[in-house]
Amino acid sequence: MPENQLVEGLDLDQYKYDFRTEDKPVFRTEPGLSEDVVRAISAHKDEPEWMLEFRLKAYRLYLSKPMPTWGADLSDLENVLDQIYYYVRPQDRMKNSWEDVPDNIKNTFERLGIPQAEQKVLAGVGAQYESEMVYHSLKKEWDDKGVIFDSIEDGLKNHPDLFRKYFASVIPPADNKFAALNSAVWSGGSFVYVPPGVHLDTPLQAYFRVNQERMGQFERTLIILGEGAQAHYIEGCTAPVYSTESFHSGVIEIVVEKNARFRYTTIQNWSNNMYNLVTQRAIVNERATMEWLDGNLGSKATMKYPSCYLVGEGAHGSILSIAYAGDGQHQDTGGKVVHAAPHTTSSIVSKSISKGTGRASYRGLCKVHEGSTSARSNVECDALLINDTARSDTYPYIEIEEQSASVGHEATVSKVGDEQLFYLMSRGMSADEAMALIVRGFIEPIAKQLPLEYAVELNRLIEMEMEGSVG
């Protein structure tokens, strides 16, 4: 039976990415974190001295910073952090040809539909398995135009000057505890450079998979859009379900130069034993546009607030965030916009759905620095509660230092109305179908922005989650 049919045939009520591959990594560090682990990672990557120094400094910062006491419940996290593997190397070197990827890893990604998608609609694909990118490729036409789409390690090796200029310039290790941790033990992730004026008309996609139990994944991505360039980058994340917790902490740094336009789409569908603490930030220059499309559906606890620092006149930032919190999940997500130049504009639209014992929290910042004349920002948060054990929170921070700024925030929390359900059921729909239709309508403004295959996926997920929700 072909792999895809197997996936289709799975019971839809299950997390469909819950399959494991038996494999032996070529190397992994001992569980837990120490200076030796940091040195081992750096040595295995054959890094320049400055990067080792950078990692060690970040490691000390990580130790010195307290655990956050806000957001998701991290009280068990210290235990998890003592037990996970910080670095697991699945194969000896990265492959640029799909045929060369080891069978067990290849099978995993084929079940996830990665190479098929590449052939159809993508400009380039990267796939990370455990701690390393196992595959990276870019279509020749883009390679010819000077586009770089590499693993982060190859970015450091092959483009040292460009790399060093931007690396940790957007998110320094001192930014927060988990940015410091990532800076100490980062491994994998993409290095992307789009030269000035180049418009990538199909997306780049990176796929992140954690297969092993008690695994910590610390990918680091650096993306630079040259003046007037345009691109769209998509990341997806899944893992099998284990009884122990795993940990994912990425750092994504993006620089959007003058007049450039960039969109970063995330569909996070980690298994619900995963802690997902991610720092994502973009520096947006003069008249450039940055769009974050952030979908958080999986994980046990996510804390993730994509940010736009609007530093050039006329820069625009947009954050579309959708969160689904099912039983036992806490999605603490949102976005930040910082206006630091005149005539900058931004918008945040957040939609969340909480069901069962799930908790969805919007946490956001809108800051307008003095001198950012005529800055405009609008924030809208809507939350839908599916039943009476679910919880929704809204924590917006609005800090305005500029008289001519115009800033608005609005939020609503509601449940699916009995009248709406009754109406649809009177037209012959089952209760579950009616609920799924209403929820789909609720998220439609964001879902329609997704690439088609993800929108279909999201709709399927909602149908499956709404089964038995009306009672």
Added chain:
Amino acid sequence: MADAVADRRERAGGTVAPINPTGLAQAQLGMGEPDWLAQRRLHAWKVYEATPMPTEQMEEWRYTDLAHRLPLEKLRAPSTVPLPDDPATWPEPLKRTMRDDHDASGHLVLIGGYVVHTTIQPSLASQGVVLTSLRKAVDEHPELLEEHLATEAVPPEDGKLQALNAALWTDGVFLYVPDGVRLESPVRVTSWVSGAGAAYFTRTLIVAEPGSQISCVDEILSEDLDSHALASTSVEVIARDCAEIQYVALQRLGRGVFYQSAQRTLADRDSTLDSLNVSLGGTTTRIDLNSRLLGPGANSNMLGLYFGDGDQHFDHNTSQDHLAPATRSDLLYKGALDGESRSVFRGIIRVANRAQQTDAYQTNRNLLLSRGARADSLPKLEIEADDVRCSHGATVGELDEEALFYLMSRGIARSQAERLIVLGFLGEILQRLPLGGVADKVTRAIEGKLRTAVHA
């Protein structure tokens, strides 16, 4: 005890006591207070000592540098020699404001943290309405005070400054309305503080029994001071089933004063408990207001108005706690900020899982009138029930140029047009709670501030 007596004699000469455990002993103990109260003060002092000073690292204080703005170690407890109950000897601004307040069910005047004057309409007194000083109430209504004073509404455990107030309060207001008694006119409380370098601690306790109705305008004023002073107040407002209370706190202090007010309203079944905070004066204002909807059908409208200029700093920290089904709360705080003034609004709606069929709303709107002004707004929601209607909104913006242009095209000078727009913007709050005289008084105060505004 002999020392305490000696201290009292010394204070009678008008000396002041420092704010520390010795000062506590000097100011409060050995003054014939009942044992339960002395114990309560000591307990509060222990809480104060055990509670760290709030810093900007703490979420609730992240925009107000308390240690810098309130140098407690430099402040002294005020003199315990109250002015006589003779309006002729009162300061002119106090007399003026009293003249405006002729429509009243009763008057209570505090000067320097002590009640010096109380009147109440005889017909109300005969129905059992009590308006008296807190010190007298300790003797005259010990059961009510022991039950309610610094227990369920504003206990010392609420925070460092709440604990300090509970330990050191000198006097305050006790207002009690029996079952079913309804007051036509508001009760007027006027508090005058003076004396740079002093810290005043007062409390207000209002209890409205089932089916009663009352409104209270609690005004505090002073002249401008050339150094720091603290006016600290804890306000406890309790509405029993079906009672209606309107509580207005009107702050018109002079520069130099740190105004700290901890307020909690407790609303039982089908009661209505409305509040209005008007913050105009002082150098720093910090108000913590918690509205608790405890019984089904309870309702709370929470209004706030602030207008800053110069280097004024306002920090309004509100919370709406829905703890029973079918409760409703609606908050609207609006402010205009001129000069280098700054406002912080931090509000939260919490809907408990049992509070189904709740409606909760929260809106904060800010108008920035000058380049140096700043507004931070943090409207938060925590919703654990699903059958609710909740929304919140916040805006920060400048004067609407089109509205200005329209007024100017009708021949109104720009400065006058600006005034009209600001008054219209803030006036919405006053229209929502039309209590005799408050709107006029506040409008005059705002006009006074607008006249001195730098941009006019």
